[in-house]
Amino acid sequence: MLQTTIGRAPQQRQIPVLVVEDDDATREALHYLLADSGYEVTEAINGVAALERLRAKREPCVVLADWWMPGMDGLRLLEAINHTPTLANRLSFVLMTAAYTPSLYDTPPVRQLIRQGRFRLLKKPFDIDNVLSLVENAVDDLDDHLDGVGHARRKARDCSGVS
Numbered sequence: 001m002l003q004t005t006i007g008r009a010p011q012q013r014q015i016p017v018l019v020v021e022d023d024d025a026t027r028e029a030l031h032y033l034l035a036d037s038g039y040e041v042t043e044a045i046n047g048v049a050a051l052e053r054l055r056a057k058r059e060p061c062v063v064l065a066d067w068w069m070p071g072m073d074g075l076r077l078l079e080a081i082n083h084t085p086t087l088a089n090r091l092s093f094v095l096m097t098a099a100y101t102p103s104l105y106d107t108p109p110v111r112q113l114i115r116q117g118r119f120r121l122l123k124k125p126f127d128i129d130n131v132l133s134l135v136e137n138a139v140d141d142l143d144d145h146l147d148g149v150g151h152a153r154r155k156a157r158d159c160s161g162v163s
Contacts, residue, residue, distance in 0.1 A: 015139045016040035016057075020050040020065035020077065021096070030064065030131065037132055047072025051080055060090040060146055062138045064122070067097035075107060082112055091118070092142035094134055098124035118145055 017039045021027035027043055034041045042057075044050035046069045054061070063081070065074040072080070074095050081087045095110075110119055118141045120134050 015142055016042065016059070016061045017135060018042050018044060018050060018053060018061050018063050018065075020044045020047065020063060020069070020074065022046055022066060022069040026066075033128060033131060034064075034135065039135070046070060047074065047077030047080065050077055054081070054087055054091070055084075058086075060142055062092045062094065062135060062142060064094045064096065064135065064138075067095055068099065075110075078110065079108075082108075088112075090142075090146070092120075092138040092145070093118060094120040094122050094138050096122045096124055096126070118142060 017034050019027055019030045019034070019041060021030065021043075022045055027045070031041045031043055042053055044053055047065070048071050050063065050065065051072070054063070063077070065077055067074040074097075078093055078095070081091060081093070118138070120138050120141075122131065122134050
């Protein structure tokens with residue numbers, strides 16, 4: 001079983017990770033790394049396959065997606081997610097790219113998730129500790145978001161007198 005350089009033993013994580021990557025070797029390496037670190041991991045080869053899995057599963061998750069992929073790339077996937085509130089409200093997004101450009105942060109789907117505190121960028125090539133740290137931070141971001149959504153729903157319910 002994998003141990004990080006931090007020396008922590010892996011524990012079972014509550015929020016699953018969807019790895020969206022067209023390169024088989026990278027996708028498999030990320031799958032094994034995250035699974036060995038206690039995450040439930042599913043895979044998709046592009047954005048279209050990722051959307052199918054996200055719509056079918058209907059649970060909170062972290063999406064770790066490559067920017068450049070055939071079919072539907074990572075940014076188009078993020079746009080599709082943001083146009084589907086039932087998906088956008090239960091995800092945290094990590095975009096992987098070797099072709100980083102500061103203008104990436106100026107795209108509407110990225111700005112939206114940045115405002116909500118649920119967007120991270122993973123620059124390629126990456127190391128194990130960086131991947132694990134970013135995914136763990138994305139999980140924490142999503143936990144915080146879901147706690148806030150749950151609190152807002154409870155407060156609205158309390159104010160309306162509905163139990």
